[in-house]
Amino acid sequence: MMADTLVLTPQQIIRKKAAGEPIQPDDSEMTRKHTIVVLVENSIGAFIRVINMFSARGFNIDSVTVGPTEDSSVSRMNIATVGNSRIIAQVLRQLSRLVDTIEVTDLTTTDYVERELCLLKVCYTKDSRSEILDVSDIFRGKVVDITKKTMTFELRGPSQKIDAFIDMMLPHNIVEVARSGRVAMQRDI
Amino acid sequence: MKYDVHTKVQPVVTGDALPKVRPELTTKGQHMSGAEILLRSLEAEGVKIVFGHPGGAVIHVYDEMHRIKPQFEHILVRHEQGGTHAAEGYAKATGKVGTVLVTSGPGATNTVTGIADAYMDSVPIVVFTGQVPTGLIGNDAFQECDAIGISRSITKHSYLVRDVSDLARTVKEAYHIARTGRPGPVLVDLPKDVLLAKGPFVYPETVNMRGYAVPAEGRVEKLERAAQMIEESERPLFYVGGGAVNSDSSELLTDIARHTGIPVTTTLHGLGAFPEDDTLALRMLGMHGTWWANQAIQHCDLIIAVGARFDDRVTGKLDSWAPHAKVIHIEIDQSCISKNVFADCAILGNVRNVLEQLRPMVKPKDTTEWLKQIDVWRQECPLKYEQDGKLRAQGVIENLRDKTNGDAVVITDVGQHQMWTAQYFRFLHSRTHITSGGLGTMGFGMPAAMGAAFGMREIGSSRPVVCISGDGGFVMNAQEMSVAAAHKLPLKLAVINNRFLGMVRQWQELFHKERYSHTDLSDTNPDFVKLAEANHCVGLRATTPEECRQIIDEAWKVTDRPALMEFQVAKEEMVFPMVPAGAATGEMITDRMTPNSFV
Incomplete structure (x- = not known):
């Protein structure tokens, strides 16, 4: 087969740049x-x-x-x-x-706002209850349901915030997570 | 949004591409069955021919057809796949929309290959499929299939008609979508109860689809940029695809090329858009294109792509294709722009409109040096085949060209004969070369030729219709021969018989160490002469160059039915030159002696 060490012409470099492709093999995609x-x-x-x-x-x-x-x-x-x-x-x-x-x-x-909604159900014990509520408070989550064993939180925000919230809840035995997916809208200038 | 069927709109259709409407059809709100509304809509749309096959779900349509004797011809094909290819051949030969009518379930699935073929090759067809009654949809009813779901990724658009009052509007939109923009197939699924229900018939005058825009003129600043790029280039090259044929821009393109002195290479579907006897014609490029066209691509500094989509059979290995060329891309389908090759100047618009705009903006160029260089490549490696007194496929094609002076509608199947036809026939006119390019559908040729012949008869053209096919592909839809015979079509059917699936055999020889796995057809081929005679056609056979010329003469004397000519040729023949799949365009195998690093 052909060697992959091609010397690129100026036109080939233009094409690769336009495509967002790496020009050198070690360029990150x-x-x-x-x-x-x-x-x-x-x-x-x-x-x-x-x-x-x-x-x-x-x-x-x-x-x-x-x-x-x-x-x-x-x-x-x-x-x-x-x-x-x-x-x-x-x-x-x-x-x-x-x-x-x-x-x-x-x-x-463009400049835009993006939100996602997440419902998260987690098991709690007497020992973990206050810590779970603390984490929720920091993320401005809201308790929407509580039973003797589980609490369900509602959380809104950018996807990264929800990722971080789920991350923090992982040690606490998550029962169920429901995420809405991102909704977004352009800001008016 | 929904079209109001009770409005007082008189369905007078305007525009030169649109037909006149029969006045008796304009009766406002006349009640009739969905089946009759369908037929009346086809009449109002100016449909002249329908390729179809009846069945349970569409039996009412056929019943109404029998009763009202609509103003179009219905051709009973013997297989729904043949019907879709016939509609494609008709559409490509005439520039009009082809129409197919089939039943539900197997009727619908049998059209799938033809629909996919039309989608890949931008052929305008509308396929009406029957469907089980709406109440049974999803119940696994007899002859039920999800035609919309199956066809979703191979149609430009599709409709399931749930209400008889939507039917006429849907037909109108289907034809509009199929015909305009980048043409393509549209499927309309018709549940049986909708065809039985009664409703008022008014064929709408206009379509109203907010999500569907048809590009026409190019943006002026882009055109100015393009004109400047052409002005500044030293080695420019037109690269012309099927879009130039679909938009009927052949004369305009020829004029611009001669005016500017810029040479022209065409894709498989672009053949005929530029006369191949012109000194500026470089013929076809790509995998089996000419050496000089591919060399020109590799060395040019400007490519003006006209209605072409930079297919992998054209470019080979993308990274090393046309390494020095800036690209101007004139294209109607935005998704083709910068899909494979970045366009330095992309002009979104109808090829014809854009070329009309461009014509006064470009000046004659001095391309003498560039053409001289191309001539050197032309001498270096001309198209050639062995002249040893044996009958060879290339010779058959040259004989067919000589018989017709190149003035024929040539339909090919898929394989070696297809490439030899592209290389040796020398196409002179637009819409005279019809083939299955994108999908590469074996079995396309015979039914498509039949459709093209119906089209020629409809427009009153005396151009002979010649189908060139291989022994493998011909058998795949040979059943349509009897249909062509029943309608007395004087088709010329050339079967290049090498008793092999030749193109696969070629790859096996070149790249698979001559392991000819399941490509030998000598045990399973029919007797082609008897096959023709069994289908009420004339059957002829040639094994030598003399017989070849004789049977061509004989076939041309047959005027009341198809004539099949079987040409028995050597199985070892290969299509050269060739760029192996995935190789760089600069690295062509020009004959058996070329050192081949791909084996």
């Missing part, structure tokens, strides 16, 4: 998280087509949320995905060309 908002026709078929596009073309989905908007004929999907700039550009173009998508925005390139 420039992948990052992206939050994409897609407005689609409010139908199951439209939703499935969007998700299907990701699987059919081998793109990643970290999380997806979907719900109606102020216009009942339009649904809003928040899709969290990972990729380098070439992959994300492809994702955006492939989404835009679907007949049922009305608007496609990559919020990552």
Whole structure:
């Protein structure tokens, strides 16, 4: 086969930079998280087509949320995905060309707010109870249910905060975690 | 949002691509069955031919067809796959939308290959599939399958019609989506109860889809940038794909190329967009493209890609493809831009609109040196095959070209004969080369040729329709021969018989140490002459170059049915030159003697 030690022409370097690909083999891949908002026709078929596009073309989905908007004929999907700039550009173009998508925005390139909701049920004992409540207080969690053995917390915030909260709760015998996935919105300037 | 079927809109369709509507169809709100609404909608859409096969779920449509005698012809195909390929051949030959009507379950699944083929090759077809009644959907009913689900990733769009009042609007939208933008297949799933239900029929005048935009003109600043890049380039090259054919831009492109003096190479689907007898024509590029076209790609400093998608069979190893070239990409499908090769200047728009805009912006260039260099490559490694008095596939194709002076609609199947046709036929006109490129569907040729012949008959063209296929692929849809015979189509069916799956055999010889695993067809091939005769066609056979010319002459004398010509050729013949899969375009195998590091 061919040697991989090609000397790149200036044009090849331009292409690699545009694709977000490493120019030297030891360059780290420039992948990052992206939050994409897609407005689609409010139908199951439209939703499935969007998700299907990701699987059919081998793109990643970290999380997806979907719900109606102020216009009942339009649904809003928040899709969290990972990729380098070439992959994300492809994702955006492939989404835009679907007949049922009305608007496609990559919020990552803009200023935006992002929230996730998490419900977390954890076992407590007499000894651990106060520590669990302390952690919850620090993260501004709210107790929404309590039984003799378990407590259920509600927590809102950016995904990293929820990651950190779950991390802190891990030693305490978590029974169940339900996360909503990221929802996001652009800030107005 | 939903179209109001009770509005007073008179369905007068405008635009040159759209047909006139029969006035009696405009009767506002006339009640009829869903099946009749479907047929009336097809009439209103200007459909002239439907390729179909009946079954339980669509029996009411066929019943209404029998009763009302609609203004289009229905061709009963013998297999639904043949029907979809016929619709593709019709669409590619005429530029109109092909129509397919099949039943639920197996009827729908049999169309899948044709739909996938149309999706890969941007062919406008609309496939109507029957479906079990809405109340039974999901119950594993007899002949039920989730046609929408199965076809989701191989259609441009699809519809399940749940209400008879949505039917006419859906048909309108389906044809609009199939025809406009980057063309493609649309599937419409029709539950039996919807076809039975009664509703008012009004064919809508316009479509209203907020999520569907069709690019037309390119942005002016991009065009100015492109014109400047062309001006500054020293070794520019047009790289032309199927988009130039789909947008009927052949003349415009030819004019711009001759005006600027920029040479043109075409993809498999671009063949015919630029006359291959022109001095600027470099013929096809890529895996089995010409040496000089691939050398030109590797050395040019500007590629002007026109409706092409940088397929892996064109680029080979991406990292080393066209290492010095800036890229201008004129493209209607945004998802093709910078997908494989970064476009320094991307112009989103209809190829024809963009070329019209570009024409007054470009000046003649002095490309003498560049063309001289290309001529050196042309002399270096011309297309050649052994001239030893034996019948060879390349010779058959040259004979067919000489017989027609290159003025024929040529449909190929998939394999070695397909590449030899691309190399040796020399296409001169747009829409005269029809093949399965993206999906590479064996069995495409025969039914697609039948569809193309129906199309030629419809537009009153006397261009002969020639199907070139291999012995492997021909058998895959040979059943449609009897359909072509029943309709007295004077098809010329050339079967290049090497008693092998030749292209696989070639790879086995080159890259798998001559282990010919399951590619020998000599035991299972039918007697092609008898096969033709059993299907009411004329069957002819040639084994020598003299017989080859004789039977071609004989076949051309047959005017009332298809004539099959079987050409028995050597099995060892290979398609050269060749860029091995995944290799760099600069590293071509030009003949058997080329040292081959891939074995």
